[in-house]
Amino acid sequence: MGAPTAGGQDGIISLWPTAFVQRRFPGHEGPNRELLALVREMENANRDLTTDYLTPDLFNTDHPGVNWLRAHVNQTVIDYFRYLGIDYPIDWTIQGWASINRFGDYHDAHNHPRAYLSGTYYVKIPTTMEKLKTRKDLRPGCITFYDPRGAVNMNAIRNDPYVDPEHTVRPEPGMLLMWPAFINHFVHPNLSKTTRVSISFNIMLKWSDHYLPDQT
């Protein structure tokens, strides 16, 4: 149970916000070529790469593309904690895996249990879609995130921040998304004959008792 707010606190505060990272890394073209070559190599050794994601841990590889991505992910985590106002030392590891989505592949809505943060970095995104007689409102290859607070949109009115219970991103190569691991997300089907390649990761905290909130 939290302590009551100080009697002197005044004004409007933002309660229970959800911090979500969406950033693009300039100069990603070279590292993405390296990462793509590595993912292809891994796929040749393991045809079930996408669904067999628990092994091996991609970020434990000493490889120029992975080293570049690891540095950018770590910097993003540092920025994230700073944004939240967490100003004490945190220790974490990155666990990552590659996903290759071929025509029709998608990922059901899910979250990432036991992780603190989760994220995805985009290596290759198809630019051409198959011409299919499907609905016009499909969002192939996009990723949708859902408001973790069920049904808060039900009484929302125009311009209040709760109107849209989902946030959909059309990824681009060089883009990184990162979010609290409890957020459900869904990857829409790839409707291209070319592959969609991404690297997903979990930020796992190495526990320390100084992470515990003050109990007063």
Ligand SMILES: [Fe+2]
């Ligand atoms: Fe996921």
